[in-house]
Amino acid sequence: MPAPVFRAGHLWLQKTVDFPADDHLRCWGSLFPKNIYKPRRTVLSGLEVEMNFEQMVQRILESSGLSRDEVMSRIRAKQEELGGFVTLEGAANIVARELGIVFERREPETRSLRIEDLLPGMSKVELLARVVRVQEPREFQRPGGKPGQVGSMVLQDSTGEIRLVLWDEKAEILKQGGLKKGDIVRVQGAYVRQGLDRKPELSLGARGSIVLCPDHPLAEELPPLSRSGMKIAELSPQMIEVDVAGRVVTTSEVRSFDRPDGTTGKVATLILMDGTGQVRVSLWDEWAELAKELNRGEVVMLENAVVKAGPAGGLELSLGSGGRLVRNPPGISDLPELRERPLKIAEVEPDMRSLDLAARVRRVLPLREFKRSDGSTGRVLSVVLADDTGALRASFWDHAAELAQKLRANDVVLLRNAYTRSGLGGRPEIHAGRATQVEINPPGVEVAGPQPQPLKIKDLEPNLEAVEVVGRIVELSGWREFTRPDGSRGKVASLVLGDDSGTVRVSLWQEHAEKAERMKVGDVVRLVDAYTTLGAFGQTELHLGRQGQLELNPAL
Structure with missing residues (x-):
């Protein structure tokens, strides 16, 4: 005889279950024993009976006039007649009906499913939960060439978390401004399947829906959203994922790169500021x-930005496919207006579209003219700038080049709305064009200069500033005069300096060149506040200019 079918329709889940012939039935994460005499709620023909077996027997005794032995005999006989596939409660209900007795019933108490109740295979699921993560939709091509999109969110209630996947038009709600972290939503018409991580995962069916329910009567039963919104100054290496709000200081151009697996990735840089500080953010792929x-x-x-160690021991953020960037989010009122704090040189990166920088002038190179493709004449002047975090080259174009001709060593220069490009060796170079505002020694702007760093010769590389080197003269040539492109006269002397790690060619300029007359091979020389360049044959060369100091045979 086929097993009777029981339809459970009281957990916002319409699902037909065939009872197995073993001793237990697994249903929605619970084990229902077949023959138990303790009080419980019995599901019969889709309605709940608020009686246990003993209460059912007592009701039959009161209404039928039969003895207890007769009632129990009929119940057991009915159970045997149905092949043992019905519980004692079910058999008692059938016996009662045959005797014209109807147990009191009431409409079932409807209870929303909880996340811990969900198992793969369920359908028509309704769930009330809080959004704790949103992954905006990404587009893809189906095998037949038809475009599609898929996004997801992570939902949470008091029993756990589950991922909800939304496809095509259903995913539109995940786009900018649709849903945000912390929203309370009611999901209807969803089904459960096993995800790639082998955990239950929700998908919204064709007739399913998801709506905001901030005033739902059961909303207060949901756990509050854990605090993840951080101030920039509160970031620490122990944090994994954080939410941070701030104002955009500057962004870079998008750069493409090849991954080891052969795919192409994209990355852009964002500098974010709040009332406590600034942080560098790497935006990857679609966020770039x-x-x-x-x-x-x-x-x-x-949202869900990853905290990473940055250069010089600082921290930075990374936003990839697991995170989200929301523009002009509501409810953010504690951010100050953009502060006019110029960047430090260490914060400058290639391909920034706009930035402010304050730095000290180290060297001003000669102005040069060039012909553009349209035949017009352009002018550019290069200046080496430095602060206490590093040094870089700045190129001033056309009108900005005229202003830059007024610069002298150790001047403070403030650049507003400059931009950067990738220079020699991938190092950033600043460019000041027609939209750049150049201020020389502006009042109230203080910039610390670089501190000399003692280095071995083997550690020298091009484009270093404020270098300190001690070595012995290996080769020496006398000083000579030369004529600069602008017609002025200069002096230079050359020597080769060596230490226990290697040798380097050194150029002494101006007054330092004349000191070469007092030097001889074997003398020890200390150069302080020197700088390095790339030589004609790819080698590093050391230079000592007006700002540098030369000590001959110093006490070591």
């Missing part, structure tokens, strides 16, 4: 493209 649209001073919220 968004950097093109961000405006200076715009408020953004980063």
